[in-house]
Amino acid sequence: MALQTLPANAATQEIQAVMERDGAAILTGVIGSDLVAQMTSEVMPYIERTPMGGDDFTGQQTQRTGALVARTPTCRDLIMHERIVESAKTFLAPYTDKIILHLTQTIYIHPGQGAQVLHRDRLAWGTQLPLSIEPQFSTIWALTDFTAENGATRVVPGSHKWGWDKRAAREEIVQAEMSAGSVLLYTGSVLHSGGNNRSASSRLGLNLTYCLGWLRQEENQYLSCPPHIARELEPELQDMLGYTQGNYALGYYSDPEASEPNRDILPPEMALGRWPESADAFSSTDIADSPVQAAAARASAVVDASPPADQ
Numbered sequence: 081m082a083l084q085t086l087p088a089n090a091a092t093q094e095i096q097a098v099m100e101r102d103g104a105a106i107l108t109g110v111i112g113s114d115l116v117a118q119m120t121s122e123v124m125p126y127i128e129r130t131p132m133g134g135d136d137f138t139g140q141q142t143q144r145t146g147a148l149v150a151r152t153p154t155c156r157d158l159i160m161h162e163r164i165v166e167s168a169k170t171f172l173a174p175y176t177d178k179i180i181l182h183l184t185q186t187i188y189i190h191p192g193q194g195a196q197v198l199h200r201d202r203l204a205w206g207t208q209l210p211l212s213i214e215p216q217f218s219t220i221w222a223l224t225d226f227t228a229e230n231g232a233t234r235v236v237p238g239s240h241k242w243g244w245d246k247r248a249a250r251e252e253i254v255q256a257e258m259s260a261g262s263v264l265l266y267t268g269s270v271l272h273s274g275g276n277n278r279s280a281s282s283r284l285g286l287n288l289t290y291c292l293g294w295l296r297q298e299e300n301q302y303l304s305c306p307p308h309i310a311r312e313l314e315p316e317l318q319d320m321l322g323y324t325q326g327n328y329a330l331g332y333y334s335d336p337e338a339s340e341p342n343r344d345i346l347p348p349e350m351a352l353g354r355w356p357e358s359a360d361a362f363s364s365t366d367i368a369d370s371p372v373q374a375a376a377a378r379a380s381a382v383v384d385a386s387p388p389a390d391q
Contacts, residue, residue: 081237083254083264090165095167095265099217103240103270108262110221116260118285120223124343130188139274141193147304148184148286149313149321152178155184156317159288165320167265168217168264168290171343174324175213178293180322181301182216184216186223187274195276198248200238201262201289202268209242215266215295221286226258233264233285240269294324305367311352315359323348324356338389 084098088110098105126145133139148155158164159181164247172179202215210214226232232255236248250269255275266272268291277283291297301321310318318324322345325331325347333351334344 081252081254083235083256090163092163092166092170092194096170099265100169100174102237104235104237104256104264104266104272106256106258106262106264107163108258110163110263111158111261113261113297114222119154119158119221119286121154122154123148123286125150127186127188132190135195137190137196137199139193139196141190141277142274143186143188143190144389145186145188146184146299148186149181149301149305149317150309155286155288156313158286159184159320160314160317161319162277164263164265164288165290171217171267172214172290172292175215176292176294176326177187178324179217179290179320180293180297180325180326181299181320182218182289182291182295182297183287183299184304185287185299187220187285187287187349189274189285190276191277191280193231193274193277193345195231198234198271198273198274199252200269200271205295209239211269213292214267216289216291218266218268218287218289219290220266222260222262222264223284223286224282225260225279226256226262226264226283226285227279228255228257228275229277230274230279230283232283234273234275235264235266236309239271242271268338280288291322292359293322294330297322304371307351311354315349315354315357318349319357323352344368 083104083106084102084104085108088107127143130145132145133142138144169179193367205215220233234253234255236252238246240322305321310321310323332345333347335346351357
C-alpha cells in the first residue's frame, strides 16, 4: 500500500479519514522554498555542534537537535500551522480536551546511515496505555527532498491498528518520498523509522509532534523553553508548550517565593506574567486578587529574558 498524498489545502475531514485508515499521509507543498531555506539557516548552527547519535536507534551517522521553540523563530510558525494544528486536534479529540507539543527535533541523516528499526513513537509511554487510546499526532517536515536513496522515512500503513506483537513484512514497508516543503503526517501508533541513506547527500527533516494534554511530553518543554523565554511568545504557543492547565486541577502550581498571604493554586500562565485565556478553574474574582497579581508581577520581573548562550 502506498502512502496517500494530499494537497496542502486538503480538507481536515479528508486528512482525518486517511489518518484513520492508514495511520499516515503526505501533504505536499505545505511551505515554499523560501521558508524551507529560512528554517534551515536558523537551525543549522545548532545542528553543526550536535554530536552524532550514540547507538543504533538514534543513529551513529545521524544528528538530532532539539529545543527548537527557543532556538528557531520559524519553527514556532510551523508548530502553529493552522492546517496541521486543526488536523492534530481533530484526530486526537476523542481522547483529550487539549493537545500540547510533545517534541521538536531536526533529524539529519548522513550518507552511510543504516535504516532505523521500525517502532511506534507511543512507546515513549511504555505499553501501559491501551492501544484503544491514540496518544500522539506527528509530523516530519521535509527540509530537503526525501527520496528512497537518501533515507526517506519508512512507514507501514495500517499498522496503527495492529497488536503490539505483530511484525511487518518487507513488502508492507513503504517510504515517504516527498519534496522539500512537504509534510509527513503519522500517528503515534503506526510503525515507522528513518531510512537507509545510501546516497551521497544528507537528508534533513523537522520532527514536530503533538500529544494528549494530560500526558507527559517526550521533550521537556519547560526546560527546553523555560519561562524567561516562553513569556515572550504568543499565548497560543505558550499554551501549546504546556503553560496552561490540561484540564480542571491538572497542571496548576504554587508560588514558592510568596511571602504575603496568597492563593496557593495558580494557573501556569501566571508564571509567564499573564492571565489564562479562559479561567476554567479560576473565577474572575480569584485571578483579580492582588496577591495573585503580585505572583504574576514576580514572574514578569525577569532580569535577563534572553536565551542562554547555547540557544
